Amino acid sequence: MPNKELKTYQKLSTIFYDLELENQETSKLALKFYLDYALNANGPILEPMCGTGRFLIPILQANLEIEGFDASEHMLNALIEKYKYISDKKAPVQKLFIQDFKSEKKYNLIFVPFGSWGLITDIEQSKLCLKNMYNHLNINGKLVLEIETINSVPSTCGTECFGAHTLNASSKITINTITSYNAQTQIFKSLCNYKLIKNNIVTKTEEELFEQYLYKNNELDEYLKESGFNNIQKFIDFKKSPAKDNNSAIIIYECTR
Ligand SMILES: C[S@@+](CC[C@H](N)C(=O)[O-])C[C@H]1O[C@@H](n2cnc3c(N)ncnc32)[C@H](O)[C@@H]1O
Structure with a gap:
């Protein structure tokens, strides 16, 4: 699929996206949640599909080693513009489809918030991308992945x-x-x-x-196991309430290589 332009997340969509999320209470809870993982990573962090940087920029501000990528030029430009206000350095991001991601580097933490994983709409590609994330983690490195379910x-x-x-x-x-x-x-x-x-x-x-x-409630468990992930935990909110039934609209997976 890649080597083509993303048709979503264009200019107006990007502006609307940031305005929609900037003052939401869940945005603050989500930031605290992912920042906590970042602070405990003790090593390089990767945020695929990083969008306008609502997680990546605060993690950079906490002086942690993070890099990101996203397929939307408009989302990345918004991130780069915001970062200019707080740093003279180049924002550590690149324009890339997740299906094309390749690096010599390995990470202690890879996280994909906010249902973005579901934007990989072909399930076989999703599985390949999971395996690719696995291969880019250090041993004991963590993947934290938030999906939206059929609920x-x-x-x-x-x-x-x-x-x-x-x-x-x-x-x-x-x-x-x-x-x-x-x-x-x-x-x-x-x-x-x-x-x-x-x-x-x-x-x-x-x-x-x-x-x-949209994933069925236990669907991703199997794909994560097939990719080699261990210690799979599932939460239904940013307080880490365990996923006990099949009714949740979101599931946040934490698992390790
Ligand atoms: C819902 S936004 C989330 C952005 C950011 N993680 C956040 O929570 O604010 C989804 C992002 O995924 C990016 N995206 C969609 N499909 C992609 C793909 N195949 N590869 C890389 N990025 C992609 C979009 O450009 C968009 O910035």
């Missing part, structure tokens, strides 16, 4: 939804979405239309088809 399909699925964020006194950015879910393929789709509106005039539009594979 995460929103109750609004199938209806048109609308959202908006104010940019400044004269501009706002809006989103219209129509979502669908196919229980056979386990693919959730959201057709998103973004509009940048300045002084009540639409000055830019953008359309993206967001697709995400």
Whole structure:
């Protein structure tokens, strides 16, 4: 698949993404959760699909050795711009599809937050990527992976939804979405239309088809084991409540090489 441009996470999508998440309570809890893993890593850290850096930048600010990559130029540009405000150094990130990741280096911690893993919608590619993450970990190194499950399909699925964020006194950015879910393929789709509106005039539009594979509750356990991972633990929130039943909308896996 790779060697092509990512069609999602373009310019307006990136701006909306950051505005949507910046003040959410779960963003703060998630940051504390992943920062804690980073502080205990005692060695190099990798964040695949690092987006605009809401985890990577605070980890850099804690003087830890982290690098990241992402397939979206727009998400990476947002990260690079934010990092310029706090450091003269080059942001340790590169534009890359996870399917293409290769490095001589091995890591003590690899983490992929926020359901991003489901953006690898082909399950065979997902398995190859898991094995690749395994191969890039040091012995006893940890993989922490957050997935969204088939229970995460929103109750609004199938209806048109609308959202908006104010940019400044004269501009706002809006989103219209129509979502669908196919229980056979386990693919959730959201057709998103973004509009940048300045002084009540639409000055830019953008359309993206967001697709995400939603995992059954025990599905990833098998794939992790097949890739060689041990000590597999499953949490349903950032307080590390254990996953005991099959009802959770998210599962955070922690496992080791
Ligand atoms: C939901 S965002 C999460 C970003 C960041 N982890 C966070 O929590 O804010 C998903 C990210 O994955 C990136 N992405 C999607 N498919 C990818 C792929 N195949 N390889 C690398 N990055 C990808 C997108 O560009 C986007 O930045």
